Amino acid sequence: MLQVALLTQPDRIHWCDGSDSEFAALTTQMEADGTLIPLNPQTHPRSWLHRSHPDDVARVEHLTFVCTSERDDAGPNNHWMAPADGHAQMDSLFEGCMRGRTMYVIPYCMGPIGSPLSRCGVEITDSPYVVANMRIMTRMGAPALARIEREGRFVRGLHSTGELDPNRRFIMHFPEELTIKSYGSGYGGNALLGKKCHALRIASHQARGEGWLAEHMLILGIENPQGETHYIAAAFPSACGKTNLAMLIPPEGYRRDGWKVTTIGDDICWMRPGADGRLYAINPEAGFFGVAPGTSQKSNPNALATIQHDTIFTNVGLTADNQPWWEGIDNGQVPVTDWRGEPYDPAKRPAAHPNSRFTVSARQCPSWSPMAEDAQGVPISAIVFGGRRASLVPLVFEARDWAHGVLVGAAMGSETTAAATGAVGVMRRDPMAMKPFCGYNFADYFAHWLSFDKPGAKLPKVFHVNWFRKGDDGKFLWPGFGDNLRVLEWMIERVEGRAGAVETPIGNLPREGDLHIDDVPLSDEARSKLFGFDAPGWRSEFASIGEYLDGYGARLPAALKAVRSSIAAQMEPR
Ligand code: O2Y
């Protein structure tokens, strides 16, 4: 800490205790200097709008580095720099960068304070906005500090907003030293270091060494009418509806029958084998940093209820009476000011930035499960992988076994979204939705996943879903949202050995009668595309998967190659 202060030269140092009074003082100060704009206190008590710099609105994958001693340990999936060069580059940026500013020291815990699965960190930052967000997103303050003092081992994060110059912006990870350095961005995953930097990039590396998994997955609980609960972890690439699925409200008939869905987490999942061989999961986060656009009473009533108070909005529009507004909110109101603070002009830009966000405590969510605080975590019955695929990929299929499931995850592809800078709508491979977040070589990561299949293991079943299949008219074929429970129900029945399926080379597909979809209006085209297996299309998909995996060279596990080749061979015309 002293070294950091000597390097960065802050005017003041503040140790964060995570108290209400500290939060109140920080928000008052940020209101005074314009960092936070208070929202309408009648409609959105204790809530604020923050406008980030217009060039600082998303994660920056091209400026994100993993600095391992050996380049190959970071792998072709990461930008790499030698640790000494990375430190030198970052430290030259940090030199004197906090002059005139306060340096905040944030002790935090990712996961319930008393859980053996949790891990701690300390973020040093010059951004009070980051402190306020970290307080919502992590267990921050005195209890975390006590655990850090007890354990002695923690992730070190150093962040400065710097001058917000995109040419002087880097997010660097030193997994071998459990260290993160981030400069030049004040936004989301670039700056709230507990989230993507710690809980995914550093944690994935740490997890490999310690025999667990740090994944980009939501966790939800499904309680059936008999009162039994199954927990499901699901990986989708950024902005593909993880928050919506995590907070799903069952269709009316299901609610009437007694089905309930509860939320453990919407973005990150840490899992490890328990004494009984099952995988147990915690959500390392305490809050949601959710995408605002598209959130509505129809798409996600739980999220909308969650963000009615005590919420920080970033880069949304405003109505005339200071209520937050975004495209798709669909509440009959109109924006007058856009996310840049200019009069709203739809010809110029949307009212809310497509990657605008809300930061809110998970406990405010009506579907929040107290099991999110369980120190042992929740046992996972099924792992779901999914992507945004307009064509080819059916609604759902089940992997035959764990190794096949690992291939299904490794082969995941999806169309890109606004969550990161760069082109939107381009199909890219995003294994396990971890492309931007895996802190080491994907080939080793796949091997780590495969290693969980050992004697005594009772691993979850693995599935793949595609809620985004389109018809010839370009419209989505599956209604999604609450109706996704129908698909999750089939998964649970498969886990319990109660539901039917048809075997195909890509895995087991439900026949129409295996899902409860009688009351879902689906056209003939929808039925054939959602439940069909297109052999020629999958032949070329498997060729493309093979080319992609070959990019990982000799480190790619032979077992993964073998599963791919055997499926590809099954699809060859006889
Ligand atoms: O981290 C950001 O700056 C935006 S992207 C994001 C935010 C919350 C949860 N997930 C993501 C993501 O990109 O996966």
Ligand code: MN
């Ligand atoms: Mn995410």
